[in-house]
Amino acid sequence: xxxxxxxxxxxxxxxxxxxxxxxxxxxxxxxxxxxxxxxxxxxxxxxxxxxxxxxxxxxxxxxxxxxxxxxxxxxxxxxxxxxxxxxxxxxxxxxxxxxxxxxxxxxxxxxxxxxxxxxxxxxxxxxxxxxxxxxxxxxxxxxxxxxxxxxxxxxxxxxxxxxxxxxxxxxxxxxxxxxxxxxxxxxxxxxxxxxxxxxxxxxxxxxxxxxxxxxxxxxxxxxxxxxxxxxxxxxxxxxxxxxxxxxxxxxxxxxxxxxxxxxxxxxxxxxxxxxxxxxxxxxxxxxxxxxxxxxxxxxxxxxxxxxxxxxxxxxxxxxxxxxxxxxxxxxxxxxxxxxxxxxxxxxxxxxxxxxxxxxxxxxxxxxxxxxxxxxxxxxxxxxxxxxxxxxxxxxxxxxxxxxxxxxxxxxxxxxxxxxxxxxxxxxxxxxxxxxxxxxxxxxxxxxxxxxxxxxxxxxxxxxxxxxxxxxxxxxxxxxxxxxxxxxxxxxxxxxx
Numbered sequence: 001x002x003x004x005x006x007x008x009x010x011x012x013x014x015x016x017x018x019x020x021x022x023x024x025x026x027x028x029x030x031x032x033x034x035x036x037x038x039x040x041x042x043x044x045x046x047x048x049x050x051x052x053x054x055x056x057x058x059x060x061x062x063x064x065x066x067x068x069x070x071x072x073x074x075x076x077x078x079x080x081x082x083x084x085x086x087x088x089x090x091x092x093x094x095x096x097x098x099x100x101x102x103x104x105x106x107x108x109x110x111x112x113x114x115x116x117x118x119x120x121x122x123x124x125x126x127x128x129x130x131x132x133x134x135x136x137x138x139x140x141x142x143x144x145x146x147x148x149x150x151x152x153x154x155x156x157x158x159x160x161x162x163x164x165x166x167x168x169x170x171x172x173x174x175x176x177x178x179x180x181x182x183x184x185x186x187x188x189x190x191x192x193x194x195x196x197x198x199x200x201x202x203x204x205x206x207x208x209x210x211x212x213x214x215x216x217x218x219x220x221x222x223x224x225x226x227x228x229x230x231x232x233x234x235x236x237x238x239x240x241x242x243x244x245x246x247x248x249x250x251x252x253x254x255x256x257x258x259x260x261x262x263x264x265x266x267x268x269x270x271x272x273x274x275x276x277x278x279x280x281x282x283x284x285x286x287x288x289x290x291x292x293x294x295x296x297x298x299x300x301x302x303x304x305x306x307x308x309x310x311x312x313x314x315x316x317x318x319x320x321x322x323x324x325x326x327x328x329x330x331x332x333x334x335x336x337x338x339x340x341x342x343x344x345x346x347x348x349x350x351x352x353x354x355x356x357x358x359x360x361x362x363x364x365x366x367x368x369x370x371x372x373x374x375x376x377x378x379x380x381x382x383x384x385x386x387x388x389x390x391x392x393x394x395x396x397x398x399x400x401x402x403x404x405x406x407x408x409x410x411x412x413x414x415x416x417x418x419x420x421x422x423x424x425x426x427x428x429x430x431x432x433x434x435x436x437x438x439x440x441x442x443x444x445x446x447x448x449x450x451x452x453x454x455x456x457x458x459x460x461x462x463x464x465x466x467x468x469x470x471x472x473x474x475x476x477x478x479x480x481x482x483x484x485x486x487x488x489x490x491x492x493x494x495x496x
Contacts, residue, residue: 134272305459313335
């Protein structure tokens with residue numbers, strides 16, 4: 001009887017499962033290697049029996065001095081190891097400012113005010129085209145001073161906005177955590193364009209009557225990625241101050257930054273930036289591990305300021321008529337791409353599974369030695385993270401990252417919906433995105449979150465968090481009243 005031919009493996013075997021098996025083997029190589037060794041040692045011990053094992057121990061002729069010295073060395077090495085390990089940094093809780101409904105600026109209101117303020121029809125049409133393609137929705141908010149015709153960007157109005165957004169976020173955080181203001185050891189505030197005297201950190205200390213020995217820092221002029229710089233600074237401070245907690249405030253005050261001129265590169269921020277703030281409580285106390293939401297795993301910062309093009313791509317200056325504004329260069333997306341490339345090259349070896357790193361290395365060798373035209377292998381960052389929070393700076397930024405990193409629509413959903421609902425809230429946007437994921441009930445214990453922020457200078461910063469516990473769907477917060485409506489379809493162009 002003739003034997004049946006072997007099946008055609010290329011059609012009968014699902015290659016994706018072969019790849020998954022390969023990845024599992026490479027990622028757990030050390031485990032697979034140690035198992036047979038442990039089994040062999042166990043079998044050998046069983047074969048020899050207890051009497052022979054005791055005989056071997058006695059044959060070593062170890063006296064009490066040798067044993068004590070060995071124990072001392074082991075304890076000393078273990079103590080040095082545990083003392084030199086970095087202290088874990090936990091994200092206990094955070095809160096985002098929820099703008100009041102009376103600050104809402106629908107498209108019709110925005111364009112009506114624009115026409116009343118600006119007499120140049122070309123500038124009006126330009127802003128309308130930007131708004132149509134921005135990805136913003138009808139519920140984004142501007143501060144009260146920007147609702148005046150013309151806007152009223154005074155120092156008093158700017159302070160009023162700062163107090164509204166910052167104090168609201170802190171009050172919400174205190175309510176959630178039961179934190180007493182006197183228990184705050186470190187305070188870090190970042191706001192790029194509004195830097196009054198006394199500082200915003202001093203304003204918070206005065207409002208909440210914080211301790212006189214608090215370590216406070218006020219970061220300004222560092223762009224939309226300053227939120228992760230604040231996290232990095234707080235982490236470093238928590239490494240050298242045991243038993244401490246840190247309050248981090250990320251915001252951007254919009255009131256003093258309205259541009260009243262007609263320079264197109266400076267009109268973009270008027271269309272994109274909106275109110276927002278976030279308050280984050282970090283701790284290095286072991287007892288906080290049980291109630292913490294996340295543990296900080298990595299922070300990677302990339303600065304391209306040595307390049308003149310990158311340095312000037314987001315630049316505050318005056319136009320020919322003396323109006324101050326933020327100029328956005330046409331090279332912004334290309335520079336952001338270069339900064340992102342440098343950042344992910346650094347963070348890749350820290351987070352990617354070994355299988356992805358090996359494939360990347362082998363492809364690189366093949367390009368160098370065999371075929372220089374071979375397409376480079378792009379590591380699959382989806383294998384390193386369950387959730388991504390990409391700075392909601394604009395639709396083009398999110399589109400480019402989705403394309404270059406080959407992300408699914410769900411991976412960028414939080415960023416797109418945050419841009420639609422709240423606009424570009426600068427450094428605080430990453431926390432609105434994280435809250436979106438939680439509000440959708442998607443955050444599980446062990447999930448890894450990658451936050452990516454871009455900012456002037458030019459900078460690209462990343463933070464990696466690991467979820468400590470399954471996060472319950474929040475019943476309050478910025479998304480509480482509208483999360484059931486999201487995600488929504490965002491057309492390429494909204495005709496006004």
